[in-house]
Amino acid sequence: MAVRAFFQEHRRALLLIGVLLIISPLFGVIGAELVGYHEPLDVAAEAIGLEEAGIWSGLLPDYTVPGLPEDWAGLSVGYIISGIVGIAIILAIGLAVRALLTKG
């Protein structure tokens, strides 16, 4: 099956993505907590008084899984799950496009 061959053929690239995913909570949850995550965009927006308008917060808002505990462990697990979901969707889109176009 195409999906299985895909995983076998691209083991190294997928391994790299997996490693990024596993260490991601260190940066995205724990590190952000330690130093207070604050992007230049937040700095600029604050300086001229821009405010976010909540129109759509997503199915997994800000890479969290609703229902998981909101401590660092729960947030870290939610962050990894979010990453897996995002990567699965992106690869599914790619494989779907590939299947569509190669069938001609």
Next chain:
Amino acid sequence: MHIPDGFLDPVTAGVCYIVMLVFTAYAIYRSRAAFKPEVITLASLLAAAIFAAQMLNWPLPGGTSLHMVGGALAGILLNPWLGELVLFVVLLVQCLVFGDGGITALGANVLNMGIIDVLVGYFLFVLLVKGREAKRPFRLLGAFLGGWLGITLAGVACGLEIGYSPAFPYGISITVPVMGLWHLALGVIEGIITALVVEYLAARAPSLIMSVKLPEVS
């Protein structure tokens, strides 16, 4: 650098959406010939890797953080058209599934990270490397400058977009320097990562870099 809903003037948001739609349609048109199974596979894996890399925020002492954008890398590895399509898919999924970047701001986010960053990365790399494909220092410098200045100019564009509104056009005198200077400083990391990834591939799998024709590994 993902602009949320509420930061943009409606006209700015609309103009950016038009730019996104036109560029993306043209990118699909220009990529027709490149839509081969192996290229689509490579682009999908790159999209997944960029998505994962964007989840790693570099928390820096002093409290201002940044994460990898990867637009320049996509432009260098593929070409501006496929690179934009890769970033477009990443930004669309981030926006719809994770609320990372507003729906009304998708056009602006694609313009900054998917078009400007990709184009700057591509052109700087090609400028420095074309004709000197075998020279390692030029490859490193081209990829470094592409990654660094790509994210910096994307930051400047982001500053222009959020700072400008017809009612208060002077916001840009604050937002552009803030965005430009922070990204100029923190973007060095993006430049280093871009250079390392490009050089790694140039040394091991040069055929994966499509923007220039690198010599095969002997």
